[in-house]
Amino acid sequence: MVAQITIEEAIAVMGRKTGQGSASLYKALKKCKIDYMSWRAVHSLDTLPPLCILLVRFYDYNHSVLFYDGVYYDPEFGVMNTYTPDGEITHYMELFIDDIYACREIKLNIPDDFMQAFAQDQEAYDIFNQLPYPAKAKCINGISHFKNPLIRKNTIVKLLASLKQTDT
CATH class of the missing domain: 1.10.8 (Helicase, Ruva Protein; domain 3)
Known part of the structure; x- marks a missing residue:
């Protein structure tokens, strides 16, 4: 979805259909020319950037979810406006795609x-x-x-x- 490629192309870039580790994710983002910032801790869901990948920790596994404009795109649980599964959202990786940010005013919290x-x-x-x-x-x-x-x-x-x- 983010890379604007087909599912088949995404599988080819990622190397398989099942979950991947961070190293594979970094390689795929680079291959698709998507700029990103490395994982950062989530302190509040209210401060998430408009486009990011979330790391969700469940009891016995970790899971990645795409977050875009307040909507959660979860490959396991579907599309949600509020994240309801029992996992804890612990980290996020902000993604930068020029088309998404063009002509938008986005508030940035300046420390x-x-x-x-x-x-x-x-x-x-x-x-x-x-x-x-x-x-x-x-x-x-x-x-x-x-x-x-x-x-x-x-x-x-x-x-x-x-x-x-x-x-x-």
């Missing part, structure tokens, strides 16, 4: 440390606001794995500098 940095660098903030959603999301979420505040701050400063360099 406080980024807002503080933007408050001190209006030029970088203005450039950031002109970026399309996928570029903004990659900028903000691309450093989500940095937990040390000093490392995060230094990385944000470098990101803002690189925004200004690419704009010239």
Whole structure:
């Protein structure tokens, strides 16, 4: 569905009909030229990006579900507006497809440390606001794995500098 290819083509790309691990999923996304960000923990279903693959943990197995515009596309349980199976949605992998994000205004939650940095660098903030959603999301979420505040701050400063360099 996301790759806009037939089921037969998807099976050929994935290598089989049954479930796959993350490595196979990454390879398939790359083969279909779909840009993505690696798995991140789900803190609230309300903050999921508009298009992502969800990792659902059941008692004895894990399972992937496509989430698009508030609808869950589950290969095992069908299409749902609310996820009702007994699994726990633990992680998501955001997908970036230009056609889906074109001409759409998508609210992005900007962390406080980024807002503080933007408050001190209006030029970088203005450039950031002109970026399309996928570029903004990659900028903000691309450093989500940095937990040390000093490392995060230094990385944000470098990101803002690189925004200004690419704009010239």
